[in-house]
Amino acid sequence: xxxxxxxxxxxxxxxxxxxxxxxxxxxxxxxxxxxxxxxxxxxxxxxxxxxxxxxxxxxxxxxxxxxxxxxxxxxxxxxxxxxxxxxxxxxxxxxxxxxxxxxxxxxxxxxxxxxxxxxxxxxxxxxxxxxxxxxxxxxxxxxxxxxxxxxxxxxxxxxxxxxxxxxxxxxxxxxxxxxxx
Numbered sequence: 001x002x003x004x005x006x007x008x009x010x011x012x013x014x015x016x017x018x019x020x021x022x023x024x025x026x027x028x029x030x031x032x033x034x035x036x037x038x039x040x041x042x043x044x045x046x047x048x049x050x051x052x053x054x055x056x057x058x059x060x061x062x063x064x065x066x067x068x069x070x071x072x073x074x075x076x077x078x079x080x081x082x083x084x085x086x087x088x089x090x091x092x093x094x095x096x097x098x099x100x101x102x103x104x105x106x107x108x109x110x111x112x113x114x115x116x117x118x119x120x121x122x123x124x125x126x127x128x129x130x131x132x133x134x135x136x137x138x139x140x141x142x143x144x145x146x147x148x149x150x151x152x153x154x155x156x157x158x159x160x161x162x163x164x165x166x167x168x169x170x171x172x173x174x175x176x177x178x179x180x181x
Contacts, residue, residue: 036060040068044175046168053169065179069125069133072173076140077118079169083162084110090158102154106147106163113140113166121173130180137177141170 041050121136144167151157
């Protein structure tokens, strides 16, 4: 009887030791639930944007990190598409030739985001190849940044807010997908 109790205590001590020495990140990245969003978003450069974007989707309450990455790419696609529509609408009414040229450049950047960068990220997350997902999201952030630079010498940047959200959300998605590597 004493051997059984000693063996049980030894087993519990061993299990406790394994759990206490398991890296926190490994424990945090498995599972689902309400805390998954906060835990994941803490590992991104824009925590508040991350939490608001992910929690606005009902799928996030039961999602694991891969599911959160999918939600992030969906949100990014929607915002980038809306920004491209905004650019297109502004192009139709713009009178200033310099503004039109800047908007055309941004339209090119956003076409790349919507037609190439985001589909690469979505496919990579869906197929479980996060390396390409990180690259696609990072490319989208770089394209949004390039759009912002086009307006550097312009008196106003009519899509500043939308462009910033696309850039920041791209960085969030890249960070989440990076967790899957």
